[in-house]
């Protein structure tokens with residue numbers, strides 16, 4: 001065997017070892033597809049592999065005598081929400097071949113409310129406090145796994161409401177009053193910073209109001225599949241006087257309002273047609289999966305459907321600049337060019353002709369971490385090959401990264 005070939009095989013082998021080590025580091029403790037329980041099965045963790053985390057805090061039915069009933073706060077069970085979250089898990093698995101993470105409280109809400117601060121949620125009982133801690137620890141484990149593997153992700157806290165208007169209430173920590181603002185008013189850092197989608201707002205090419213209730217928002221995607229939802233394009237705000245849940249403790253703690261790269265929301269489901277029968281839960285779960293697939297493409301910057309994430313899972317957290325191939329290519333009038341900035345940088349993105357002459361500047365200035373989408377309108381340009389080039393300047397104004405790709409204008 002020649003040296004070159006030997007070297008190549010050795011390299012391939014060490015690469016394989018490295019990959020196995022990286023994936024096993026997490027898998028040794030929590031294997032996707034298995035079920036892990038906290039003390040006395042009060043809490044339950046079903047680890048997954050996707051950048052998607054579901055939780056169900058209010059659907060439990062266990063009433064152990066060692067935990068006295070909570071003496072204050074809301075104690076109503078969100079019926080069939082564990083079943084709804086598990087139906088969503090199954091639908092995502094059927095669609096992708098991979099599991100999302102699921103965290104469940106099996107205790108009846110009269111005994112524990114993990115969607116409240118521990119004082120109100122566990123009311124001083126040591127076993128309730130332990131279950132409360134285990135529940136949130138499981139969510140943290142899931143979040144750490146997603147953060148390490150993907151660098152971003154989505155958390156959905158499943159609930160069931162009994163409000164008179166039958167619609168999904170999506171809680172992003174924006175109040176009814178906040179949502180009554182115009183898109184222009186809502187598009188302000190004050191509202192972005194108080195939202196549980198704060199990290200996603202920095203990631204998506206969509207504006208903040210679009211992310212919350214635009215054409216590719218969760219609410220609008222649900223409405224398009226005959227599931228009424230607020231906020232959405234048809235229902236931009238709950239309407240004055242109507243009950244609306246804007247998100248509780250878990251959405252605040254585990255969404256991205258205060259820190260982290262995982263954005264989250266509280267999904268309050270009405271009963272009839274969504275949670276009530278196994279057939280309806282399955283249909284809802286399938287629609288939700290389809291919607292999440294679109295949502296991931298639109299807002300989280302992953303090109304393909306959720307299936308494509310299987311390949312992404314082996315990749316480390318993105319820390320390099322990325323300049324994607326323009327789309328469409330070839331094109332005949334305009335084309336879009338996307339790029340990823342891992343940390344705040346001064347960048348320029350220019351179009352040049354084949355002789356190196358600058359034709360147009362598409363982007364220039366300071367950009368924070370995120371994925372950006374620019375459009376080149378080639379009206380008035382001749383057919384032929386052009387180049388687009390990104391240049392990144394480091395703090396001392398030296399070029400720290402540069403990359404060029406060609407595009408093909410055909411008229």
Ligand SMILES: [Zn+2]
Nearest residue numbers: 058078159160
């Ligand atoms: Zn609830």
